Amino acid sequence: MQENTIVSRKQLNDVVVKFEIYKPLIAKSAKAGQFVILRGREGGERVPVTLVDWNSAKGTITVIIQAIGKSTSMFNSLQEGEAFLNVAGPLGTPVEIKNYGTVAVVGGGVGIAEVYPIARALKEAGNKVIAVLGARNKELLILEPEMKALCDQTISTTDDGSYGLKGMVTDAIEALHDQGEKINAGFIIGPIPMMKFTSRLMDKLGMNPHASLNPIMLDGTGMCGCCRVTVEGKVKFACVDGPMFPSKTIDFDELMRRTSEYKPLEKESLEKYQHEKDHVCKCGLH
Amino acid sequence: MPNPSAPRNNGYQVEPEVRKHNFEEVARSFTDEQARAEAQRCLHCKNARCQANCPVGVQIPDFIAYVKEGKIGEAVSKIMETSLLPAICGRVCPQEKHCEGNCVLKEKFGSVNIGMLERYTADTARKQGLLQAPQTAPKTGKKVVCIGSGPSSIAAAAELARAGHEVTVFEALHAFGGVLRYGIPSFRLPREVIDHEIETVKSMGVKFVPDVLVGATQTVQELLKEFDAVYVGSGAGLPTMTGIPGENAVGVYSANEFLTRINLMQAYKFPATDTPIKIGKHVIVLGAGNSAMDAARCAMRLGPDTVTIAYRRSAAEMPARAAEVEHAKEEGVAFEFLLTPKEVIADETGRVSGLKFTRNELGEPDAKGRRRPVEIPGSEFVIPADTLIVAIGQRPNPIIAKTTPELKTTERGVLDMDEQGKTSLPGVYAGGDIIRGGATVLLAMKDGIEAAKRINAYLEGK
Numbered sequence: 001m002q003e004n005t006i007v008s009r010k011q012l013n014d015v016v017v018k019f020e021i022y023k024p025l026i027a028k029s030a031k032a033g034q035f036v037i038l039r040g041r042e043g044g045e046r047v048p049v050t051l052v053d054w055n056s057a058k059g060t061i062t063v064i065i066q067a068i069g070k071s072t073s074m075f076n077s078l079q080e081g082e083a084f085l086n087v088a089g090p091l092g093t094p095v096e097i098k099n100y101g102t103v104a105v106v107g108g109g110v111g112i113a114e115v116y117p118i119a120r121a122l123k124e125a126g127n128k129v130i131a132v133l134g135a136r137n138k139e140l141l142i143l144e145p146e147m148k149a150l151c152d153q154t155i156s157t158t159d160d161g162s163y164g165l166k167g168m169v170t171d172a173i174e175a176l177h178d179q180g181e182k183i184n185a186g187f188i189i190g191p192i193p194m195m196k197f198t199s200r201l202m203d204k205l206g207m208n209p210h211a212s213l214n215p216i217m218l219d220g221t222g223m224c225g226c227c228r229v230t231v232e233g234k235v236k237f238a239c240v241d242g243p244m245f246p247s248k249t250i251d252f253d254e255l256m257r258r259t260s261e262y263k264p265l266e267k268e269s270l271e272k273y274q275h276e277k278d279h280v281c282k283c284g285l286h
Numbered sequence: 287m288p289n290p291s292a293p294r295n296n297g298y299q300v301e302p303e304v305r306k307h308n309f310e311e312v313a314r315s316f317t318d319e320q321a322r323a324e325a326q327r328c329l330h331c332k333n334a335r336c337q338a339n340c341p342v343g344v345q346i347p348d349f350i351a352y353v354k355e356g357k358i359g360e361a362v363s364k365i366m367e368t369s370l371l372p373a374i375c376g377r378v379c380p381q382e383k384h385c386e387g388n389c390v391l392k393e394k395f396g397s398v399n400i401g402m403l404e405r406y407t408a409d410t411a412r413k414q415g416l417l418q419a420p421q422t423a424p425k426t427g428k429k430v431v432c433i434g435s436g437p438s439s440i441a442a443a444a445e446l447a448r449a450g451h452e453v454t455v456f457e458a459l460h461a462f463g464g465v466l467r468y469g470i471p472s473f474r475l476p477r478e479v480i481d482h483e484i485e486t487v488k489s490m491g492v493k494f495v496p497d498v499l500v501g502a503t504q505t506v507q508e509l510l511k512e513f514d515a516v517y518v519g520s521g522a523g524l525p526t527m528t529g530i531p532g533e534n535a536v537g538v539y540s541a542n543e544f545l546t547r548i549n550l551m552q553a554y555k556f557p558a559t560d561t562p563i564k565i566g567k568h569v570i571v572l573g574a575g576n577s578a579m580d581a582a583r584c585a586m587r588l589g590p591d592t593v594t595i596a597y598r599r600s601a602a603e604m605p606a607r608a609a610e611v612e613h614a615k616e617e618g619v620a621f622e623f624l625l626t627p628k629e630v631i632a633d634e635t636g637r638v639s640g641l642k643f644t645r646n647e648l649g650e651p652d653a654k655g656r657r658r659p660v661e662i663p664g665s666e667f668v669i670p671a672d673t674l675i676v677a678i679g680q681r682p683n684p685i686i687a688k689t690t691p692e693l694k695t696t697e698r699g700v701l702d703m704d705e706q707g708k709t710s711l712p713g714v715y716a717g718g719d720i721i722r723g724g725a726t727v728l729l730a731m732k733d734g735i736e737a738a739k740r741i742n743a744y745l746e747g748k
Contacts, residue, residue: 025503025504026503029502029503029504039460043552043555043558043559043560044559044560045551045560045561046460046551046561070560071560085460086460086497087497088458088459088460088496088497088498088499088503089499089502089503090503091499091502218543218546218547218550218551218561219458219459219468219523219546219550221458221459221499221502221523221685222523222524222683222684222685223468223523223524223525223542223546223683224525224540224542224543224546225525225527225540225542225543226539226540226543228527228533228534229534230534235527235529235533235534240684240685251534253636254534254636257536257635257636257637258534258536260536261536261537261564262562262564265556265557265562265564266562268557269556269557269560269562272557
């Protein structure tokens with residue numbers, strides 16, 4: 001089989017697709033917390049995507065992609081049998097897996113998929129694993145059955161109360177604390193505000209939080225430095241030093257500002273793409 | 287008869303007012319007549335100083351003699367006996383420091399324009415189908431892998447293929463050429479020139495594989511199980527930042543990021559391409575090396591009001607190739623000397639709004655003989671800017687050293703080598719910026735060629 005070929009494709013909801021991609025070298029060396037860089041076409045962006053699963057026997061890796069901008073929308077239009085143009089990795093420093101005691105894995109939105117391999121590795125290392133999952137609504141809450149099957153306890157929250165607890169992941173964590181649950185380490189993946197407030201809370205409660213950062217990246221190999229983040233007052237490159245960092249002292253506000261830099265241009269690009277995709281040509285030449 | 291007293295032809299450069307609005311090549315090739323006339327100026331010195339001062343030993347008087355006779359196929363073959371990338375070298379070598387800087391005509395009439403003659407020869411031979419990859423020796427059955435596809439690895443790969451080995455090149459990015467691709471802009475080195483030179487090496491049987499980051503996708507130790515020798519030419523892919531307060535403000539780029547967006551990702555074509563780039567009205571570039579000139583000239587082409595290069599020493603100490611400084615000036619880049627950056631000032635949204643400097647005077651010479659900048663107390667002032675590009679150098683990418691504990695490094699992070707160019711791990715050789723920490727294309731090529739010769743000797747005894 002050709003490398004980068006999509007072996008299977010599953011639509012998880014309107015905007016989220018799960019891909020299994022043939023890439024034996026990455027499948028062989030991947031570890032929890034690492035990511036790959038995907039590219040879909042000539043002229044396309046290099047998009048960092050967290051590895052959700054890998055199977056060295058089959059030579060496949062699994063990623064879950066939420067369509068947000070043009071590139072991710074184009075990725076999600078790819079079908080089984082088609083291929084990504086480039087798949088590079090595994091990139092980043094793996095999460096330190098050991099027996100912490102009791103750990104909480106906290107996933108927000110598509111971050112649930114990204115925190116899943118970490119939960120699995122922590123479980124295999126003998127931890128008691130509590131999953132705290134959050135999404136805007138029931139539709140967007142993914143991978144809950146898998147998490148339930150894996151973890152000692154799984155708590156789901158939705159912003160609108162359409163499933164599980166109504167509220168935020170922070171509400172669920174406070175409740176765990178109130179119940180007397182002693183959590184030795186936390187691993188958080190989700191939108192930046194969610195990671196910021198969850199880190200702040202878990203730190204206050206002495207839960208030793210870590211967060212996986214998603215700054216803008218280009219090469220993903222430490223070459224360009226555009227993923228600079230500030231951790232413990234020091235500049236780190238998320239692509240090689242991270243993406244997972246102890247999150248007590250992460251400057252989330254700086255991360256937020258730096259990731260917003262291209263938002264207007266990304267919007268312009270997405271709108272142009274959608275317009276061209278939806279445009280039905282009447283010129284008769286196609 | 288040689289005609290040394292004819293004026294040196296500097297070639298045609300597109301007018302600054304035109305070229306600063308596009309990414310097309312600035313310097314245009316000689317016509318046949320111009321090339322022949324420039325070749326006529328060469329005295330064909332017996333102990334040619336130009337050739338002796340070429341790091342890769344190009345047989346300069348000999349190839350120029352062929353150009354003079356219009357024998358372009360022979361001319362290019364003569365160059366390619368020692369250098370396989372003539373179209374690239376002719377464009378990006380610092381000739382004034384090597385061949386042209388040592389031409390006997392330099393003082394009296396101006397050096398022969400060897401750089402332009404080299405690229406004329408390479409481009410013309412390519413167009414006329416006269417450029418042929420060198421013959422390769424019978425297969426040895428030995429396998430060698432080159433890490434990285436920049437100038438050092440390409441040169442090593444070609445040399446190894448020439449000796450009959452089976453050669454694979456692993457590149458971490460999606461496109462080949464390393465710094466030629468992500469660092470050097472198309473107005474200095476058109477993308478198709480890189481493509482052509484790589485095609486030549488491919489035609490010698492070298493296999494190029496993208497998306498393999500050695501140290502992550504596979505380790506050096508894993509490669510040693512599959513290959514008989516390894517050449518590490520992974521370059522200086524780690525940007526140096528200033529470390530001054532505020533450097534993570536929005537609108538602060540490393541030169542690597544800025545140049546990679548433009549050159550590798552073609553962000554200047556956005557939204558036809560998908561990677562964006564933003565430029566403000568007032569751009570400051572820190573540093574005065576080739577990357578700084580490239581960044582400043584790229585920035586200029588994105589249409590800001592001003593681009594200013596700020597350098598901590600004086601004009602005389604600028605490390606950039608002379609022609610690049612000249613071109614930058616012609617295109618309207620301003621130069622401010624003897625300034626040390628102190629702090630990035632940001633506005634209330636976190637975006638850079640200015641840069642605080644102190645003024646320097648020149649003190650005693652440092653180890654390299656360049657006079658050291660010394661701060662003048664109380665000289666602080668701010669230059670307003672909304673884009674800052676930090677181009678003060680690169681260090682070796684640490685990923686291979688980090689994942690290969692057996693490879694010793696120096697405190698600067700460069701691979702430690704013995705006199706034979708071997709690393710501390712048997713069968714592993716290295717060259718280019720990974721051992722130099724940020725030098726030139728030409729020196730990287732020289733390392734690649736020399737390491738390949740040592741690998742050939744090593745494999746013969748294996």
